[in-house]
Amino acid sequence: MIVETRSVRFAGISLESGARLEPVEVAYQAYGELNAARSNAILITHAFSGDAHAAGLTDGKPGWWDNMIGPGKAFDTERYFIVCSNVLGGCQGTTGPASINPSTGHPYGMLFPVITIADMVELQKMLLDHLGIPQLLAVCGGSMGGMQALQWSVSYPEMGHSAIIIASTARHSAQQIAFNEVGRQAIMADPDWNGGAYYDGKPPGRGLGIARMVGHITYMSDESMREKFGRRLREKDKLGFDFSVDFEVESYLRYRGSQFVTRFDANSYLYITKAEDYFDLTRGSGSLGSIFENVRTRFLVISFTSDWLYPSYQSQEIVRVLRRRNQDVAYCDLQSNYGHDAFLVDIAEQSEIVRGFLGSTEREVAAR
Amino acid sequence: MIVETRSVRFAGISLESGARLEPVEVAYQAYGELNAARSNAILITHAFSGDAHAAGLTDGKPGWWDNMIGPGKAFDTERYFIVCSNVLGGCQGTTGPASINPSTGHPYGMLFPVITIADMVELQKMLLDHLGIPQLLAVCGGSMGGMQALQWSVSYPEMGHSAIIIASTARHSAQQIAFNEVGRQAIMADPDWNGGAYYDGKPPGRGLGIARMVGHITYMSDESMREKFGRRLREKDKLGFDFSVDFEVESYLRYRGSQFVTRFDANSYLYITKAEDYFDLTRGSGSLGSIFENVRTRFLVISFTSDWLYPSYQSQEIVRVLRRRNQDVAYCDLQSNYGHDAFLVDIAEQSEIVRGFLGSTEREVAAR
Numbered sequence: 001m002i003v004e005t006r007s008v009r010f011a012g013i014s015l016e017s018g019a020r021l022e023p024v025e026v027a028y029q030a031y032g033e034l035n036a037a038r039s040n041a042i043l044i045t046h047a048f049s050g051d052a053h054a055a056g057l058t059d060g061k062p063g064w065w066d067n068m069i070g071p072g073k074a075f076d077t078e079r080y081f082i083v084c085s086n087v088l089g090g091c092q093g094t095t096g097p098a099s100i101n102p103s104t105g106h107p108y109g110m111l112f113p114v115i116t117i118a119d120m121v122e123l124q125k126m127l128l129d130h131l132g133i134p135q136l137l138a139v140c141g142g143s144m145g146g147m148q149a150l151q152w153s154v155s156y157p158e159m160g161h162s163a164i165i166i167a168s169t170a171r172h173s174a175q176q177i178a179f180n181e182v183g184r185q186a187i188m189a190d191p192d193w194n195g196g197a198y199y200d201g202k203p204p205g206r207g208l209g210i211a212r213m214v215g216h217i218t219y220m221s222d223e224s225m226r227e228k229f230g231r232r233l234r235e236k237d238k239l240g241f242d243f244s245v246d247f248e249v250e251s252y253l254r255y256r257g258s259q260f261v262t263r264f265d266a267n268s269y270l271y272i273t274k275a276e277d278y279f280d281l282t283r284g285s286g287s288l289g290s291i292f293e294n295v296r297t298r299f300l301v302i303s304f305t306s307d308w309l310y311p312s313y314q315s316q317e318i319v320r321v322l323r324r325r326n327q328d329v330a331y332c333d334l335q336s337n338y339g340h341d342a343f344l345v346d347i348a349e350q351s352e353i354v355r356g357f358l359g360s361t362e363r364e365v366a367a368r
Numbered sequence: 369m370i371v372e373t374r375s376v377r378f379a380g381i382s383l384e385s386g387a388r389l390e391p392v393e394v395a396y397q398a399y400g401e402l403n404a405a406r407s408n409a410i411l412i413t414h415a416f417s418g419d420a421h422a423a424g425l426t427d428g429k430p431g432w433w434d435n436m437i438g439p440g441k442a443f444d445t446e447r448y449f450i451v452c453s454n455v456l457g458g459c460q461g462t463t464g465p466a467s468i469n470p471s472t473g474h475p476y477g478m479l480f481p482v483i484t485i486a487d488m489v490e491l492q493k494m495l496l497d498h499l500g501i502p503q504l505l506a507v508c509g510g511s512m513g514g515m516q517a518l519q520w521s522v523s524y525p526e527m528g529h530s531a532i533i534i535a536s537t538a539r540h541s542a543q544q545i546a547f548n549e550v551g552r553q554a555i556m557a558d559p560d561w562n563g564g565a566y567y568d569g570k571p572p573g574r575g576l577g578i579a580r581m582v583g584h585i586t587y588m589s590d591e592s593m594r595e596k597f598g599r600r601l602r603e604k605d606k607l608g609f610d611f612s613v614d615f616e617v618e619s620y621l622r623y624r625g626s627q628f629v630t631r632f633d634a635n636s637y638l639y640i641t642k643a644e645d646y647f648d649l650t651r652g653s654g655s656l657g658s659i660f661e662n663v664r665t666r667f668l669v670i671s672f673t674s675d676w677l678y679p680s681y682q683s684q685e686i687v688r689v690l691r692r693r694n695q696d697v698a699y700c701d702l703q704s705n706y707g708h709d710a711f712l713v714d715i716a717e718q719s720e721i722v723r724g725f726l727g728s729t730e731r732e733v734a735a736r
Contacts, residue, residue, distance in 0.1 A: 114608075171599065172599070173590065173599075174594050174597040174615070175588075177615050181615075182621070185577070206557035213549070213553065220543075222676075231542065243556070243638060246646075253550070277615065311590065
């Protein structure tokens with residue numbers, strides 16, 4: 001399945017901060033066919049460093065969730081019409097800090113307005129309207145994608161029949177904010193960052209690389225790192241007694257850090273992590289229960305036992321609140337050693353659960 | 369109790385790497401009195417960023433373990449003679465990368481040899497010999513201090529009657545190496561680091577600050593961060609929609625990062641974390657059991673339930689191996705929310721356990 005990334009440009013978008021961004025462009029991919037009743041659409045929302053390319057091959061590369069989306073897969077493209085767009089503030093085709101600021105003719109840099117998860121959802125809504133999709137069978141995402149899916153259920157309670165929230169949270173915790181803040185400080189401490197105005201020169205690759213190293217540690221579990229690397233040395237049985245690479249895990253992290261720089265914009269790192277940190281479904285009003293007042297969405301919530309970045313208790317908080325309100329919610333805490341990465345890699349059980357949930361949602365919608 | 373830091377200079381020390389460091393100086397503090405039988409000495413080994421000032425007041429400031437060491441405390445200075453020295457490679461009086469390299473007349477910087485936990489122990493042994501201490505009633509440390517205490521039991525099995533290993537490990541794991549590597553890369557990415565030769569100018573404060581921010585996150589638990597900071601904003605009820613400080617946790621981390629720079633040398637950060645990462649009591653030989661072959665030390669091992677940096681399973685591995693060899697080991701997994709910091713702050717139960725263990729060690733030694 002070869003797919004291409006398309007994009008749509010809108011006149012502008014009004015943001016939660018009060019600012020307005022004009023124009024705004026959104027990059028997306030779509031898989032499968034929208035049926036005549038327009039009732040088989042599913043929106044996939046991506047995680048922090050994801051993009052619109054969720055499935056199939058684009059430029060010869062598979063999408064980030066290709067093991068979940070495709071003919072006969074959990075998100076069966078022979079059955080559903082699936083849309084995935086790059087988030088607002090991103091750097092893979094959607095308007096973000098690297099985009100040209102029409103009022104200066106230069107990239108926005110730090111003149112880009114601070115955006116929120118709700119703003120990302122707003123742009124997705126504009127895209128779906130443009131595509132003529134009146135309702136969603138499901139909106140589904142993992143990690144930051146799960147925040148968007150949750151926000152969808154609150155921003156547009158009438159539009160989504162169901163929401164699948166994987167390895168996510170209703171609000172970023174102090175520890176989650178703290179790890180993001182380390183990444184931001186690493187980028188902003190890099191002299192090449194230059195107050196965000198680096199697009200004519202060298203990007204802040206060292207800072208972004210360090211931010212990404214921290215990220216990778218938090219995406220894995222202690223156990224998966226032990227299994228994958230342990231104390232294995234790059235040169236067998238020999239400590240270097242210097243500061244070049246000794247351990248495989250050092251080599252891996254340095255490589256992943258340096259590689260990230262080639263595909264991700266450092267300012268997008270700042271803006272997207274900020275949106276995550278600002279995310280609190282209650283907007284500080286306290287009660288999660290009252291937020292779900294008008295929500296009639298069916299929920300599937302999935303967490304992973306070894307995920308310590310988005311620990312199971314955060315998913316369970318959402319589930320508890322929904323159950324207390326007698327809302328329709330299924331929950332699975334899946335056994336996995338992969339840590340937060342599990343939603344991307346450990347997909348056998350996840351596939352079966354998602355497949356079943358989408359089927360029962362279809363039957364329920366049909367029976368209405 | 370006002371104490372001063374003293375120091376001793378030796379002609380030199382031969383290191384595990386094969387290098388030799390000449391001369392070598394060690395800074396230490398001592399509390400209490402050595403008894404006539406010279407049988408009441410206890411060595412306290414410090415953690416990563418600790419120093420010789422473990423107890424009492426020096427320059428008006430209390431020592432890092434003052435709640436554990438003093439008259440009537442767990443390490444009762446009316447009963448025991450207690451010594452604590454700054455580790456080799458440190459920056460608080462003991463020879464380290466900031467010390468003058470006699471062959472150049474300038475600070476060593478990266479010409480300082482890579483050191484190991486065993487080298488730190490070696491220098492402590494030289495200090496104890498100098499002080500005329502033939503045996504230790506106990507050697508005790510938390511975190512990296514626990515590694516030194518473990519190494520003592522193996523390097524000098526005949527010298528220590530007991531070892532107290534708190535929140536520590538017999539070998540650094542991939543995740544522990546990974547967090548240290550992030551800190552090292554953050555320092556080395558700072559242009560002010562200048563290949564380690566920054567002593568005439570500005571130290572790499574931004575890099576060291578970021579390294580310390582990562583450290584602080586790993587020292588706390590998810591729960592203690594939630595209790596201490598939650599999502600509390602610096603300016604009540606107001607998100608800034610910019611990249612200044614929004615959350616208390618950001619402010620705290622930035623402050624701790626910037627403060628650390630005033631008291632710690634970035635190159636010492638590199639060398640001491642490297643020593644931690646190299647630490648594997650088996651030296652890669654595999655079996656921990658065989659390492660304890662000639663060890664007759666009594667052990668007390670303590671871990672904390674919320675410590676995810678040095679998780680309880682690492683302490684339990686040591687305990688299991690010792691028990692299997694029928695060696696004398698007591699173990700407590702203490703309930704605490706403070707994460708790795710617990711050994712420094714959550715001391716009520718720890719005090720009682722340590723006090724009891726020291727008492728029973730005294731009785732056992734007396735009965736021999």
